[in-house]
Amino acid sequence: MRIKYCFLILFLFSFYTLFAQENPRFTLLPWLQPYFNPAAMGEKENHLNFTGILRQHAAGMHDIDESDPDLNDPNNNNGGFGNNNKDKPNRIPQNGEQVLLHINSYIKQIRGAVGVTFLNDKNAYRFDNVGFQFGYATKIRVYGGKLGIGVQFGFLSMKPSERSDYNPIQNPDPTITNFTESFLDFDMNFGLHYQAPTWYAGISCAQLLGGVRVSGEPNVIGDVPRQLYITGGYIWNLKTPVPWSIEPSLLIRTNMATWSMNVMAVARYNGIVWFGLAYELDWAVGVVVGAVPFFNHSNAYLKGLEIGAAYSFPTTKFGFRREGSMGDFEIIFRYGFNFYRDKTLTGYGSSRHLYKNQY
Secondary structure, eight states: OHHHHHHHHHHHHTTOOOOSOOOOOOSOGGGOHHHHOGGGOOOSTTEEEEEEEEEEESTTOBOOOTTOTTTTOTTOSSTTSOOOOTTSTTOOBOOEEEEEEEEEEEEGGGTEEEEEEEEEEEOSTTEEEEEEEEEEEEEEEETTEEEEEEEEEEEEEEEEOSSOOOOOSSSOOHHHHTOOOOEEEEEEEEEEEEEOSSEEEEEEEEOTTOOEEEESOTTOSOOOOOEEEEEEEEOEEOOSSSOEEEEEEEEEEEOSSOEEEEEEEEEEETTTEEEEEEEETTTEEEEEEEEOTTTTOSOTTTTTEEEEEEEEEEOSHHHHSTTOOOOEEEEEEEEEEEOOOOOOOOSOOOHHHHHHTTO
16 A cells, blocks of 8 residues: 555656756666666665766867857758867867766664765756765565665755856857856655565656755756666566576656656676667667676675776767767776674573574
């Protein structure tokens, strides 16, 4: 009954929509599920898990020169962005950069997982965002798997970028151009996540409150819209002499005004090396690679290290135009170790008490 109520609340909240800046996008989404779904925290019991990712978005992107005579020429082949002569003084790099750090752990005493997330989002042109989230997820064993129910509370600070001047080419939105003050918002996320031995599925809604202004001007731009995430994945173990597995995954994100879909397929060898392809609808095609370099090492503290990288190339005219984006680059580091020590029995005592304490 409680699960039905959770789905109902999530469904109702998902239909409130604001039109503004969205959360940053990543290619390596299967490794970042606790970021957009708090119920996915505590994926490994008795483990403390660290995840860090650095993303360079639209690397090589430059500001548009409004004095370019080809800017409004319908016959140019640069997607309507002009020639962008390198010698012109206002060609300022406008690529984005995101840094995300996440820590979570399942704690036996509270029968759930807790986690914290830090995000530094320097998106193109105008905004520098800093976010912090704290979350909790309880775990319930259901039909051979674990159902997670999680919630996150967090703050988002947004301020004008100090890297460059915003230089719109025509009809600029006065709300954006007049944005000179920073502000701080409070919000929350809610999610459900089911993990089975060979598959998983989840649904979550971010920015449920639509941004409660803590400090700053109440009507300034920057409210992040409510977003609904639906995700799933499967592990297909191949019956081959060498241990290979194919792991497809899917994520759909929508704010009820627009939507996007990410598809990824990864081939993993013996749990050590993985590589694959990723596709984001109407945006980019990517290649992902990674490894667990100390998978078979005798030192238990080294086994939990995992590294990976991704490169995505835009498939739109925005990416193909001359002097446009070179693509998106990501580097991820994950580390987990067991910080619970197995209890050992010492001394003398009756075996009757030992058996009694097992149940």
